Amino acid sequence: MFKKFDDKENISTVQQLKSSVQKGIRTKLVELYPLLEGYIDTILPKKENFRIVKCHEHIEILINSSGEQLFFRQREGQWLPCLKLLHKYPFFLPSEQVDKGAIKFVLSGANIMCPGLTSPGALLTSVDKGTTVAVMAEGKNHALAVGITLLSTDDIIKINKGVGIENCHYLNDGLWQMKPIK
Amino acid sequence: MENSKTTILRNRPQPNVTYPLKVIYCGHCTLPVEYCEYYPEYDRCKLWLQQNLPAEFEKLISISGGIDDENSEEKKRQKRGGKGMIKTKKKEGPKQICVSRATRGKKKSVTVVTGLNSFGIDLKIAAKFFGTKFACGSSVVGDDEIVIQGDVKDDLFEIIPEKWSEIDEDFIEDLGDLKR
Ligand SMILES: [Zn+2]
Numbered sequence A: 001m002f003k004k005f006d007d008k009e010n011i012s013t014v015q016q017l018k019s020s021v022q023k024g025i026r027t028k029l030v031e032l033y034p035l036l037e038g039y040i041d042t043i044l045p046k047k048e049n050f051r052i053v054k055c056h057e058h059i060e061i062l063i064n065s066s067g068e069q070l071f072f073r074q075r076e077g078q079w080l081p082c083l084k085l086l087h088k089y090p091f092f093l094p095s096e097q098v099d100k101g102a103i104k105f106v107l108s109g110a111n112i113m114c115p116g117l118t119s120p121g122a123l124l125t126s127v128d129k130g131t132t133v134a135v136m137a138e139g140k141n142h143a144l145a146v147g148i149t150l151l152s153t154d155d156i157i158k159i160n161k162g163v164g165i166e167n168c169h170y171l172n173d174g175l176w177q178m179k180p181i182k
Numbered sequence B: 001m002e003n004s005k006t007t008i009l010r011n012r013p014q015p016n017v018t019y020p021l022k023v024i025y026c027g028h029c030t031l032p033v034e035y036c037e038y039y040p041e042y043d044r045c046k047l048w049l050q051q052n053l054p055a056e057f058e059k060l061i062s063i064s065g066g067i068d069d070e071n072s073e074e075k076k077r078q079k080r081g082g083k084g085m086i087k088t089k090k091k092e093g094p095k096q097i098c099v100s101r102a103t104r105g106k107k108k109s110v111t112v113v114t115g116l117n118s119f120g121i122d123l124k125i126a127a128k129f130f131g132t133k134f135a136c137g138s139s140v141v142g143d144d145e146i147v148i149q150g151d152v153k154d155d156l157f158e159i160i161p162e163k164w165s166e167i168d169e170d171f172i173e174d175l176g177d178l179k180r
Helices: A019-032 A083-088 A100-107 A153-159 B033-038 B042-052 B054-063 B066-077 B123-134 B153-163
Strands: A011-016 A051-055 A059-063 A069-074 A095-098 A132-137 A145-149 A163-170 B097-104 B108-114 B138-141 B145-149 B172-178
Touching: A069 A083, A083 A145, A095 A100, A100 A132, A100 A163, A100 B033, A132 A163, B033 B042, B033 B054, B042 B054, B097 B153, B108 B153, B123 B138, B123 B145, B123 B153, B153 B172
Parallel strands: A095 A132, B097 B172
Antiparallel strands: A011 A051, A051 A059, A059 A069, A132 A145, A145 A163, B097 B108, B108 B145, B138 B145
């Protein structure tokens, strides 16, 4: 999603949100990620104004008052956390671990293939198809990508071929490199 | 299936841990330091770590082996398609020096150097330096261009990195002969 993203070229507008809309997003996020409930006020303080950055290809990025990127989505899909936020609260997504050999492919933006998720260095958390997951790596402590499962983990193991997780945002992609927006 | 490695446990906030966690990011490549080994300019990452976070640097060195290990492991395991290339971050403006040769009259040529500005080098001082070094005329033209009288292009690849250690030879691009 952000492989070729460039914050200078791909941003259309930055929109201030009405408080009712802010409230709606906050509720939605807790619904999506129940484990965030105790932390949502720290991430999105009620008194602060957060904004939405509208970008090309129907991408929206939710930013806080100091301009840090928090969540993003495409075409009104579900909100996915930005990696910097996920690193701060690593528990709120189920994690799927790829083996060491897959790391450099994930970091170059490739989708996560099933064999990289079923080999000896990999580790799966059981989830359904269409789940937002943190992509972790063998021997590393921090997530290297955020993705959506295209198969349930059961099918990833059973089929063991093709793409298992769509790589939506990874370390060093355009969103990662985006500067805070004032 | 031998690979029934699904764990049923979902993530939870860990007791005795306060969130938000503080992750250490590399000042050179911006990734969490544990991923520096995958960055094409790993050497510079290491340099940054060594200078700014010596403790982390020690840790990294002691567990390293990292990517080399992985390559040999990969040979044993399976071939993966694709290149697996990690892009380096975009520079603030193109940080590059270009040198070219241009003819002047029938027999004489001049050497044009552009881009020194992007390294924060004072052009006047640089022009003076080239003039003394090559014992010839050298002047600043425009906002980031130095014209040296004479064909000294090949020498520049040695002399520039020697004078300004922050400029590696790889940053200097040879544009060949240009018409002015
Ligand atoms: Zn680094």
